[in-house]
Amino acid sequence: MDDQAQVEARPVAGGILRWYGIAWVLFGLCPPVVAVQGDPGTAKYWSLLVTATLGAAYLAVRRRFPEMPGATLYLCGLVLGLGVMARMSGGAAMFIAALPQFWVFTAGPRRALAFGAAGATATVLGGVTVAVPRMGFGGGGVVVVVIGYLVSSLLGLGAHRAIRQSAERERRLGAELAETQRQLAEAHRRQGATEERERLAREIHDTLAQGLASIVVLAEAARTNLDGDLVRAARQLTSIENTARENLAEARALVGAAPREGVAAGSVAQALRRTLDRFAEDTGLTVTAELSDVECDRRTWIALLRCTQESLANVRKHADATTVGVVLERHPHGVELEITDDGKGFVVARARGFGLDGMRRRLAELGGALTVTSSLGDGTRVLAVLPLSDDPEVR
Known part of the structure; x- marks a missing residue:
């Protein structure tokens, strides 16, 4: 993703992640903490520590989106936190709420599937190593985790394919647009060259060609008068000289050797x-x-x-x-x-x-x-x- 695309994507993606962050806190982090509040042991303190750490890490990663430095480290911590929370309070609901993060904070579907599988495994293993009758984690919890992982995988692959096809269409459209712009620029260049040739042809016809035609007519007349009316022939030669000087000035003006203002x-x-x-x-x-x-x-x-x-x-x-x-x-x-x-x-x-x-x-x-x-x-x-x-x- 280039810099311009990142700048344009940041406000939209940041807004989505902001709303998801609220859902992550309400449905992912809070339920496990609430579930262990009546535990007389240290589980509630560990639960508060883990959820607070995951919440702070999520906020840090979200603020840097879409550059996402340290996203891999965060996802590894998320997998570990899922396993810990599953051991203390079940964790199935927390895993379901965390599933979108495996797709948002990874660069491709393979990594998303791998992290999702790791999170599902950690949640299942953490839940089945202890009896958690108050959360009902057992066969039902495992089913929820597996089904959630499979559904999120199908949805993620479908979304990734749609995004990839959209990106390919955008690339093709961009290439077509660039080609169209190139052709348009070439057409404008050819049109400009044609118009300039027509302008020069018109200027030459109206100035140089007319002057040369006058010189030819005057020269023929002067040659005829050389044998008789020398005074008239002299006037015609003077006209030839003046016309030639004017044509020279016009020629210099046409090629830019003299200021055009001198013509008027x-x-x-x-x-x-x-x-x-x-x-x-x-x-x-x-x-x-x-x-x-x-x-x-x-x-x-x-x-x-x-x-x-x-x-x-x-x-x-x-x-x-x-x-x-x-x-x-x-x-x-x-x-x-x-x-x-x-x-x-x-x-x-x-x-x-x-x-x-x-x-x-x-x-x-x-x-x-x-x-x-x-x-x-x-x-x-x-x-x-x-x-x-x-x-x-x-x-």
Whole structure:
């Protein structure tokens, strides 16, 4: 039994032994003493000495239960005391009352049976060596002792078997629980790894991949303009340099080489304005913007910026638009970001790709939602809705 099991078992077992101790005194120790009180000899004094010694020894062993140091020595003394008391006052009732102790204070059924047999033998031998007509110890007393020993043996073996089976079930359940916990921890680890891969994939798609795509488009345009419009080519090369620097900062932030806070400088309206100005400069499209100065926490800040970047990247690659409109507004239910274009549109139900799905997941993590409305020839409308916290600590 481990330390924790002992701590848990002590109050319950101690309570049972306390009640049994009362029964042991009333039905085991007191009757033999009362039986010899009228004896004119020294039997009553020996009886008081033996019963007092057994009572004190029982109390000492019970207080140390379930560690039970000295329990074997106590049981040997109990067997001897049974024999002595049987010689003076019969002892059959005392033996019956003592039977539970042979099972409680031993480590297994063999020792319990052995001590029980020794106690029965001592009681029978002590009782039959003298005539005790006042207690009626004789053939009837021997029968009581033998029957008591046999019944207690059957009950003890049955209880021991039940306890052993219960312990085995507990061991199996403990092993199954440990295995289940291990599998659950492994599942959590795999889930965490999967979620982290998805997060990194989304961040790379929304930052590095978009930046590299912009660099490719700008490089192609700059190469075309090298033979003619050198001023425009120079502006495009500058945009390539700035985009590359931003991608480097994003890459460092993703691997932890730079603080993530460096990505979010200024208000969200200012960040969106810089992004839109860069987009208009690189693409030559007409961009209109109505950007309210919305205060928000960093995660909302990043989500709004990433949705804008992804939507503009889709316009650049797929829309063939001439005009893009962006509206950022604060509402009672939160903040809304609307991005529209007058491009060729698409069938939303047929859309396949990581961008829209990544935006939806990013917004869903913050309790928001993404709505995409489009049809062939009618342009596209992207609406991102996010709740805002009223807690000033997150702003």
